[in-house]
Amino acid sequence: MQMENKWLSEAFKGTVPDGFQGKVGWASPSNIALVKYWGKKDKQIPQNPSISFTLSECRSETFVTYEKADSFGFRFFFDGKESPAFGAKIEKFLFDYQAFFPFINQLSLKVESHNTFPHSSGIASSASSMSAFVMCLMEIENLLVGPSTGSGTLDLCKASYFARLASGSAARSVFPKMALWGATPCLEGSSDEYAVSLENDIHPIFKTYRDAILIVSGEIKSVSSRAGHALMEGNPYAPARYAKANENIKDLLAALQSGDLDTFIHITESEALQLHALMMCSDPSYILMKPNTLNLINEIRGFREETKIPLCFTLDAGPNVHLLYPKQEADKVAYYIKSALVEYCDKNRWITDRVGDGPKKLL
Numbered sequence: 001m002q003m004e005n006k007w008l009s010e011a012f013k014g015t016v017p018d019g020f021q022g023k024v025g026w027a028s029p030s031n032i033a034l035v036k037y038w039g040k041k042d043k044q045i046p047q048n049p050s051i052s053f054t055l056s057e058c059r060s061e062t063f064v065t066y067e068k069a070d071s072f073g074f075r076f077f078f079d080g081k082e083s084p085a086f087g088a089k090i091e092k093f094l095f096d097y098q099a100f101f102p103f104i105n106q107l108s109l110k111v112e113s114h115n116t117f118p119h120s121s122g123i124a125s126s127a128s129s130m131s132a133f134v135m136c137l138m139e140i141e142n143l144l145v146g147p148s149t150g151s152g153t154l155d156l157c158k159a160s161y162f163a164r165l166a167s168g169s170a171a172r173s174v175f176p177k178m179a180l181w182g183a184t185p186c187l188e189g190s191s192d193e194y195a196v197s198l199e200n201d202i203h204p205i206f207k208t209y210r211d212a213i214l215i216v217s218g219e220i221k222s223v224s225s226r227a228g229h230a231l232m233e234g235n236p237y238a239p240a241r242y243a244k245a246n247e248n249i250k251d252l253l254a255a256l257q258s259g260d261l262d263t264f265i266h267i268t269e270s271e272a273l274q275l276h277a278l279m280m281c282s283d284p285s286y287i288l289m290k291p292n293t294l295n296l297i298n299e300i301r302g303f304r305e306e307t308k309i310p311l312c313f314t315l316d317a318g319p320n321v322h323l324l325y326p327k328q329e330a331d332k333v334a335y336y337i338k339s340a341l342v343e344y345c346d347k348n349r350w351i352t353d354r355v356g357d358g359p360k361k362l363l
């Protein structure tokens with residue numbers, strides 16, 4: 001609430017000068033949660049805190065061309081093709097939260113977006129695309145405020161706040177390496193309204209982490225994340241889940257600091273399975289895992305047991321398996337994926353990603 005008032009009062013409310021036009025561009029990555037955000041209240045306030053790795057290769061690259069206009073204008077292009085349906089989420093966000101960006105009512109915006117990861121790879125793009133768009137919007141505001149009064153750089157806390165309003169988990173994508181979103185007594189400065197960086201609170205090994213995304217299916221999910229969050233309201237296990245998530249946050253933060261890989265693995269896998277268990281005991285119940293999701297999980301657990309290589313899996317709200325491991329194991333894991341895991345992947349597809357540095361200015 002405190003931040004909301006600050007940013008409402010700071011919003012540029014002046015007249016957009018004649019001739020104000022140009023183009024801005026930002027790339028922003030996706031992220032993969034270790035402790036999951038599943039269940040929300042009010043305006044995108046999480047029911048429990050979450051922690052994620054910021055990715056690098058899976059990102060959205062977004063350009064916004066802006067021009068002074070008599071009223072708000074908006075066009076959205078995805079992969080070079082005009083796509084009002086894909087732009088609808090951004091348009092709704094701008095409409096709902098225009099009090100933070102009143103200047104948009106004097107601008108015509110053309111948004112061009114592209115994802116570096118393949119379409120229908122089953123990787124959620126809302127975290128990357130919404131955070132990239134928010135960075136562009138803040139950049140335009142900075143240009144309006146002017147270099148004499150504006151800071152010239154973007155306030156990541158503010159970017160995270162707006163990204164959260166656009167798409168919950170997007171709040172975490174604006175920070176390098178790792179981020180935590182949601183208030184917890186275990187981390188000073190944490191908030192339900194925006195994520196905070198964990199970059200300086202983690203053992204160096206976690207900054208080297210790789211994420212091999214094993215594509216089990218690229219089909220559109222049968223139940224959206226939005227519907228999944230809503231179903232947590234009637235889920236009888238919800239109170240126990242939120243208590244456990246808070247406990248996991250505490251233990252994972254300690255493991256991240258000390259470099260305790262056993263605890264990291266234990267919590268990460270248990271969180272992935274809890275997320276899917278919650279789906280199975282929602283009413284109506286649903287299952288997003290596929291037979292090959294389970295085959296991969298069993299295979300990965302067996303391989304870890306046998307080789308003692310500290311790799312583990314996590315799952316997003318879908319069937320694909322994220323295989324997490326430190327860089328020092330990369331050669332062995334690449335060989336293992338090719339020899340034992342690709343057979344469970346749709347058309348043998350997998351994507352290698354790594355912990356990354358957060359959004360980058362493109363223009």
Ligand code: PMV
Pocket residue numbers: 032033035036037038050124126167168169170225226229275316317
């Ligand atoms: O940000 P949303 O509304 O797409 O929800 C994200 C939910 C999970 O990806 C399953 C978990 C998370 O914390 O990212």
